[in-house]
Amino acid sequence: MLSYEYVKTGNLQEVFKLLESREHVYPLAGGTDLIVGMRGGKFAPELILDLKDIEELKELREDKKGITIGALVTLNEICLFKPVLDNIPILSEGCHSVGSYMIRNRATIAGNICNASPAADTSAPLYCLDAVVNIIGSDGTRSVRVDEFFTGPGKNALKKGELVQSITVLKPYPEGRGIYFKASRTGSVDLATVGVAVQSWGERVKVAIGAVAPTPVRALSVENAVNEYGEKDWSKAAALVNNDISPITDLRASREYRYHIVEVLVRRGLEKTMGV
Amino acid sequence: MSEKITISFTVNGENETREAAVGQTLLSFIRDDLHLTGTKSGCEIGECGACTVLLNGKPVNSCLVLAIELNGKELLTIEGLSKNGELDKLQQEFIDHAAFQCGYCTPGMIMSAKALLERKPDPNDEDINEALSGNLCRCGAYQEIRAAIKDAAKK
Ligand SMILES: Cc1cc2nc3c(=O)[nH]c(=O)nc-3n(C[C@H](O)[C@H](O)[C@H](O)COP(=O)(O)OP(=O)(O)OC[C@H]3O[C@@H](n4cnc5c(N)ncnc54)[C@H](O)[C@@H]3O)c2cc1C
Ligand code: FES
Ligand code: FES
Numbered sequence: 001m002l003s004y005e006y007v008k009t010g011n012l013q014e015v016f017k018l019l020e021s022r023e024h025v026y027p028l029a030g031g032t033d034l035i036v037g038m039r040g041g042k043f044a045p046e047l048i049l050d051l052k053d054i055e056e057l058k059e060l061r062e063d064k065k066g067i068t069i070g071a072l073v074t075l076n077e078i079c080l081f082k083p084v085l086d087n088i089p090i091l092s093e094g095c096h097s098v099g100s101y102m103i104r105n106r107a108t109i110a111g112n113i114c115n116a117s118p119a120a121d122t123s124a125p126l127y128c129l130d131a132v133v134n135i136i137g138s139d140g141t142r143s144v145r146v147d148e149f150f151t152g153p154g155k156n157a158l159k160k161g162e163l164v165q166s167i168t169v170l171k172p173y174p175e176g177r178g179i180y181f182k183a184s185r186t187g188s189v190d191l192a193t194v195g196v197a198v199q200s201w202g203e204r205v206k207v208a209i210g211a212v213a214p215t216p217v218r219a220l221s222v223e224n225a226v227n228e229y230g231e232k233d234w235s236k237a238a239a240l241v242n243n244d245i246s247p248i249t250d251l252r253a254s255r256e257y258r259y260h261i262v263e264v265l266v267r268r269g270l271e272k273t274m275g276v
Numbered sequence: 277m278s279e280k281i282t283i284s285f286t287v288n289g290e291n292e293t294r295e296a297a298v299g300q301t302l303l304s305f306i307r308d309d310l311h312l313t314g315t316k317s318g319c320e321i322g323e324c325g326a327c328t329v330l331l332n333g334k335p336v337n338s339c340l341v342l343a344i345e346l347n348g349k350e351l352l353t354i355e356g357l358s359k360n361g362e363l364d365k366l367q368q369e370f371i372d373h374a375a376f377q378c379g380y381c382t383p384g385m386i387m388s389a390k391a392l393l394e395r396k397p398d399p400n401d402e403d404i405n406e407a408l409s410g411n412l413c414r415c416g417a418y419q420e421i422r423a424a425i426k427d428a429a430k431k
Contacts, residue, residue: 002299003278035340036321100410105334188409
């Protein structure tokens with residue numbers, strides 16, 4: 001049986017103290033990465049800090065700034081939140097593609113980005129939406145863009161003692177369609193072989209891709225061709241994605257296959273969001 | 277040995293107070309401490325759904341929940357479905373449709389289906405597929421399982 005201390009408290013000041021009290025302290029949200037990782041020996045916590053009593057992490061609201069999703073909101077709750085469905089459906093597609101219905105009843109979006117897998121399915125949609133990660137610690141709060149939050153495989157921009165409080169998608173919302181394609185080996189319960197998010201903003205487009213580099217990436221070569229040079233041949237634009245990615249071979253797919261399938265999915269995404 | 281914490285909860289409608297080890301999963305607690313062995317252990321990493329139970333009415337993989345997280349919550353396992361010796365309509369339809377071969381996935385399937393019918397009393401194929409997306413049947417009884425759920429919904 002696993003051995004560690006466990007604390008659950010709703011008092012943030014106490015939480016910050018506990019976070020700094022030991023070397024290996026792990027916050028617990030849905031536990032879908034943490035518990036699997038502990039069992040597999042990837043994480044060896046001295047202390048597990050259950051966040052689920054912290055009210056400050058539970059907000060889910062739309063206001064004049066945009067949509068804010070607290071760290072403890074589950075992926076299934078996000079998929080049903082009307083302002084997300086109406087304004088940024090690409091995010092609900094990303095959330096919906098995670099694991100299974102049961103996993104999404106527990107898993108949170110903050111857990112998904114904190115775990116910082118390059119294949120995290122909410123990441124490419126969040127990159128396309130220029131989402132902001134709101135961080136809280138004993139020194140107060142700070143915010144970073146989601147692409148600054150992912151710093152490497154399994155690595156994020158949190159400093160010791162900090163938590164993700166929420167994620168905000170600021171207004172103006174994109175005017176146009178967004179789509180998230182996940183290529184995986186099975187219909188559910190598998191990580192993305194690659195994940196491709198394409199979001200149109202009027203005549204412009206944003207493209208982000210997961211599982212093709214140490215962090216999720218924006219396909220800036222593709223975006224540049226479409227947005228700055230007016231490329232309308234989507235096959236040509238999609239072919240440029242090779243400049244933006246550096247996939248590896250692993251158990252899900254070979255490097256070559258990833259290059260191929262990303263190009264196909266970027267082209268399809270451009271067709272669907274920008275018109276054929 | 278892992279530290280123990282006292283937790284209070286309801287299981288299948290009964291109030292209980294027990295000790296749970298800090299390092300224990302809810303799945304292990306259900307099977308080894310509550311002796312409710314209808315909940316099955318398959319992969320223990322969230323991939324098969326054999327361990328599905330309802331926590332506050334929602335289906336979860338009990339292998340991915342800590343036992344101590346049960347404190348203050350309501351747990352429903354497959355043993356809680358029959359009332360006064362009468363099977364739940366889902367259990368009866370699974371039998372009538374022979375919606376299993378080995379039966380290992382069945383308790384988990386039924387718990388996911390139970391939660392589905394609570395939130396969508398008249399589910400379509402897409403709803404059923406979504407609800408069962410985390411429940412694998414290695415015997416491949418999916419057609420019969422879907423039919424059983426649809427017929428249970430009609431009752
Ligand atoms: C069977 C299965 C299938 C899966 N399929 C997918 C998939 O298809 N796509 C996908 O992207 N992922 C998948 N996952 C991974 C996982 O479900 C997601 O990454 C999930 O969103 C993690 O959220 P959580 O709340 O469960 O995180 P937890 O496991 O609770 O936490 C994850 C990590 O983040 C830290 N953490 C959590 N919250 C905070 C916070 N607020 N501040 C600071 N640190 C925090 C934890 O300490 C831990 O290190 C799958 C997992 C399983 C078990
Ligand atoms: S035993 Fe829990 S999902 Fe397989
Ligand atoms: S009946 Fe054998 S696993 Fe489903």
